[in-house]
Amino acid sequence: MPARFWLIKSEPAAYSWEDLVRDRETLWDGVRNHRAAGNLRAMKQGDQAFFYHSVTGKEIVGVAEVAQAGLSDPKDDKWAAVRFAPVRPLARPVTLAEVKADPALAEIELVRLSRLSVAEVRPAEWERVLELSSRPSAAH
Numbered sequence: 001m002p003a004r005f006w007l008i009k010s011e012p013a014a015y016s017w018e019d020l021v022r023d024r025e026t027l028w029d030g031v032r033n034h035r036a037a038g039n040l041r042a043m044k045q046g047d048q049a050f051f052y053h054s055v056t057g058k059e060i061v062g063v064a065e066v067a068q069a070g071l072s073d074p075k076d077d078k079w080a081a082v083r084f085a086p087v088r089p090l091a092r093p094v095t096l097a098e099v100k101a102d103p104a105l106a107e108i109e110l111v112r113l114s115r116l117s118v119a120e121v122r123p124a125e126w127e128r129v130l131e132l133s134s135r136p137s138a139a140h
Contacts, residue, residue, distance in 0.1 A: 005121040006039060006049035007110055008064065008084070017051050017061045021086045028118075029073040029081035036118035040080035043069045048087065050121065050129060052110065059093035060129060062086060090133035104128045 008028060010016065020026055031037050043049075043066045051062040068083035099105050105128055109119035121129075 003044055004042070004047050005123060005126040006043065006047060007052055007060070007119045007121050008049045009052045009054040009117045009119075011055045012053045012057055013055075016053065017086070017089065020051065020062070020064060020084065021089075025067055025083055025085045027071070027074070027081055028084050029071075029075065029079070031073070031079060031081075031118055033115075033117060035113070036116050037080045039116075039118040039120055040082050041070075042120075043082050045069050048126075049084065050126075051086075053093075054117075057093070058096040060090060060099075060133070061093045062089045090130070092133055092137060094129050094132045098132055099129070102128065102132065 015026070028040065031040055045066050045068060047066045049064050049066070050060045051064050052060050064084040065087050066082050067085040071081040071083065073079035073081045099108060100111055105111065105125055108121065108125045109116055113119060
C-alpha cells in the first residue's frame with residue numbers, strides 16, 4: 001500500500017492521461033508553485049496519484065504511480081520533479097462536479113486549493129474517489 005496519495009493536474013491538450021499511457025512514463029516538471037513543489041519533494045517511489053484533466057474535462061481519469069522521486073527540474077534545479085508511470089484508468093472518470101457535490105470530499109485539496117497543480121489526497125478521500133468511479137455516473 002502506498003504511503004501517501006496525491007493528485008496531479010494536466011490540461012489534456014498539453015499532456016493527457018492517454019499521453020502518459022502511450023509514453024509509459026514521464027517526468028513531471030515545470031511546477032513553479034512552492035506548495036505544489038513541496039508536494040513533489042514529499043513524494044516517494046510507489047506513492048500513487050490521481051491524474052486529473054484540468055480546463056477541458058475537469059475530471060479524475062486515472063491512477064499513476066511515482067516511478068522515481070527526489071529529482072530536480074532539468075530547467076531549474078531549485079525546483080522538484082518526479083517520474084510518473086500509469087497504473088490504470090479509473091472505472092469511469094470522476095468529475096469535479098461530483099467531487100464538489102460529495103460531502104465526504106468537502107476538504108479535498110482539489111476543491112479547497114483549486115489552483116494547486118500537485119495536491120495531497122488523504123486516504124479516506126482516495127478511497128471515496130475510487131468508490132465514486134465504480135458507480136454509474138450521476139450525471140446521466
